[in-house]
Amino acid sequence: MPTIRKTKITNNNEDTWMNASTYFENGDGTRYLFHFMPARHGGIYIIANETEVYRYHGNADIKFLCGNHNKYTEKAVLQLIQLAGYDEIWRDYL
Numbered sequence: 001m002p003t004i005r006k007t008k009i010t011n012n013n014e015d016t017w018m019n020a021s022t023y024f025e026n027g028d029g030t031r032y033l034f035h036f037m038p039a040r041h042g043g044i045y046i047i048a049n050e051t052e053v054y055r056y057h058g059n060a061d062i063k064f065l066c067g068n069h070n071k072y073t074e075k076a077v078l079q080l081i082q083l084a085g086y087d088e089i090w091r092d093y094l
Contacts, residue, residue, distance in 0.1 A: 024080045032076050044090055048073050058087055 024032045035047040043057045045065075052067035060078055081087060 022080065022084075024076060026076045026079050028072075030072070030076070032073065032080075034077070034080065044086075046077055048077060056081065056090075058090070 022034045022036075024034060026032070033049055035050075037045045037047075039045050039055055043055045046054045046056055046062075048054065048067075052069060052073055053065040054074065054077055055063050055065055056077070057063075060081075062074060062077060064074065
């Protein structure tokens with residue numbers, strides 16, 4: 001059973017979600033730590049476990065940018081986005 005735990009840093013900014021980290025366990029025994037921030041020219045940067053960077057543009061459109069590419073982490077990113085409903089939360093940034 002997937003588990004999502006969000007940790008937010010409060011800073012009086014209306015975009016506090018981008019200063020948040022999310023722990024995600026997708027049910028296969030692996031725990032991930034994700035950080036999110038808007039990309040300058042559209043999309044969302046997703047930093048996974050501080051070793052991989054992806055850019056997400058909505059509708060399962062994810063691109064690996066740099067780091068140690070792992071297909072299981074990429075799958076977990078998409079699972080988290082789907083389970084947490086981030087497409088709706090991020091629609092103004094995609």
